[in-house]
Amino acid sequence: MWFWRRGADLGIDLGTATVLIYEKGKGIILNESSVVAINKNNNKVLAVGEEAKKMIGRTPGNIVAVRPLRDGVISDYDLTQKMLKEFIKKAVGKRNIVAPKVIVCIPVQATEVEKRAIIQATRNSGAKRVHIIEEPLAAAVGAGIDISKPNGSMVLDIGGGTCDVAVISLGGVVVRNSIKVAGNKFDEAIVKYIRVKYKLMIGEKTAENLKISIGTVFKGNRDISTTIKGRSLVSGLPDEIEISTDEIRLAFEETTYSIVQSVKNVLENTPPELVADIIENGILMTGGGSLLDGLDKLIQFETGVNVHVAENSVECVVEGMGKMLNYLDKLDQDINSQEIVLLLE
Structure with a gap:
């Protein structure tokens, strides 16, 4: 039997394509594909992560390799819970620990039902307390942006299932948009x-x-x-x-058009003072999807605003949650993500 190690507070980037786990004091301890292989006859998990991904399209009839998350949220609750348990067991190992506190990221327009599903699945995987944070906020912190200041910062986070666009100022999201195109x-x-x-x-x-x-x-x-x-x-x-x-x-034309339009829609709804900041500072792109060749140039061409791809674009979200783990002791269970990031000031 395995247990959580005392003090092993975690940040979990629960993505459609990839799951990353950050342990306080250690850094990123897991980076695996969000895939589970199960035996349909007995519902037993055979493999998770990269090992399961290799099975996609190559399994016999009684074995299926699936992604339990779709469009940034849980599509199969039971499989997500099993996958999380296996990942955490793989990441922390068999050490004598107590249940930790965990931060999990969510898309900026996740519904209350989707939020509850993520929180419950994480709790059932062994977490003592669960906090949720919107992905662009975590990405901005992970990229080194001081979001507590009254300056506008625009983040475009493109993952496997969702594209999240947000304008951030004073530790909160001023304008947001999320599309299930990524x-x-x-x-x-x-x-x-x-x-x-x-x-x-x-x-x-x-x-x-x-x-x-x-x-x-x-x-x-x-x-x-x-x-x-x-x-x-x-x-x-x-x-x-x-x-x-x-x-x-x-x-790619139809898909790229949707992403460009999402960025334009957020800019059109951003207060003028913050637009001035964005023109000066540019748009920050994070997530694995930001590495697609030419996407930064296309958005810059279409919007007229400079676009920068974060150096650690894939790890930005989980790195941001890692920084926030230092402030969990100041939070109670119901505090929201905006109050979390204000503690970073």
Whole structure:
């Protein structure tokens, strides 16, 4: 039997694509894919994280590898709870500890039902107390922005399931928007484009590799071609095609348009004084989706505002929660995220 180690307060970035865990005093102790492999016959967890991800599309009939989180929130409560337990066990190990206090991030427009589901799943995984924080707030803190000052800071956090845009000032979110369009939608766009144009079926992993290796959203930023293999929808037999960067860019158009419009909508609703700050400081991009080739250039071109990608873009959110862990002793269970970040002043 395993137990929490005394004082092992954690920050958990519970993402659609990846889960990161930060332990107070130690730093990031886990970075794994949000995938669970289970045996459908007895509902037993066979693998979690990277090991389970390798099974996607390669399992026999009685085994299924699934993502229990969709669009930034819990889609399968039981599997999420099991996944969290396994991740925490893997991260902290078998040490004599008591239940910790935990901060978990949420999308900026998560509903009360979605918030309760995340809190309950985390508690049932062994947490003593659970605090929630909006992702852009944590990302800004993790990127080193002093959000307690009366200056406007704009953060665009693109994960696997959601794109969160927020203007932050005085420790709180002034204007926010969240859309369920992010990294996974780019993968789906590639699969759809190739299926429609070439009548070729490819898997999730192949699409993700294409996105990283030759994908771009800014015309002229890349000029690469590659050969991919899949199953022909006409003959049902293995087949291969050559695909170029320009084709991937075309496949991405609808998804990128949604993200750009989300940024524009937030800017249009931002008070003029804060817009002036954003023009001076620029837009900060965080999350794994911010690393998509040319996305920063496209947003800068469309908005006329300088865009910067955080150096630690993937870890920004969990690093921010790690800094907030130092202030948990000053909080009671019901204090909200705005009151958490004001303690950082």
